[in-house]
Amino acid sequence: MRKAGKKSVDEDFRSLIDMAEASHNERMIKNAVKSFAKACGFERFAYLQTEGAEVKTFNSYPRPWEGVYLANRYARIDPVVTEAKRRMDMFAWTADDWPDRGSSELRQFRDKAVEHGICSGVTIPVEGSYGSTVMLTLASSERKSEVPRLRDARKATQAVMAIHYCLKIVGAASVVAPRQALSPREGRCLMWAMKGKSVPEIAMITGINARTVQHYLDSARRKFEAKTIPQLVAIAKDRGLF
Structure with missing residues (x-):
């Protein structure tokens, strides 16, 4: 067994990002994150996006727990979600720290979480x-x-955003014609272009060579029959791809 160290942790992060970006569907992304979680000493993972009262989740939790969580809108009271929004920084937690007194709903949440x-x-x-x-x-x-192996908050954040954007790209691929379907890296570069980033800026953000970024954008442009990158961005926005 390899020793836990900076190099091995970096390899796990790099592997996660590479596997996610090479994924063509949610199943492949899920396998990538599951492998990452296992390498870090955990059994399951949950990606969660909250916007107001709306909650989107992508996880490997037991299906019964996912059903109970969503049906009861537990994101409202979930101590992990509450702490995440408050701290906006990586943190470890345990159910033993959750209040065992107070509202019956919170106690029920804790008991059901541990049960699953x-x-x-x-x-x-x-x-x-x-x-x-x-x-x-x-x-x-x-x-x-x-947190046995996760120490680098910057790399952890980068990994989360890679998962976030890959899920968006996979979702967008389902609403375009097959000949227009973008590769994960084409979609990632286009997404940053839609946010107003230049080719050098996209290269710095993604870690991809600037010339390669331009290649991906040109490839996406041809798929959508756009003459320029601004026209490509306009088409992508008009179709609500991301």
Whole structure:
């Protein structure tokens, strides 16, 4: 077994981002995040996006727990979600720290979470667009409150955003014709172009060579029969791709 260290952790982050960007569907993304969670010593993961009262989730939690969570709108009272929005920084948690007194609803939430094996974990929150919050939780059935290998908050944030954008790209691919379907990296570069970023800026953000970024944008432009990158961006916005 390899020793936990900076190099091995960096490899896990890099592997997650590479696997996510190479994914063509949600199943592949889920497998990538599950492998990352396991490498970090956790059994399950949950990606959650909250915007006002709206909650979107993508996870490997037991289906019964996901159903109960959404049906009861537990994101309203979930201590992990509350803490994530308050701190906006990576933190470890354990169900043992959750209040066992107070409202019966909160006690019921805690009992059901533990019953389904959600006992401890680490959560990485990131501020999303339009007032939304995006977070990735790695969870364990063990009652512990430590982050055994995750120490680099910057890389953790980068990993969460990679998952976030890859899910958006996969979702967008379902609303365009097959000949127009973008590759994960074409979609990622286009998404940053839609946010007003230049080719050098996209290269710096994504870690992709500027010439390669231009190649991906040109490829996307040809797929949508756009003559220029601004026209490509306009078409993408008009069709509500992202």
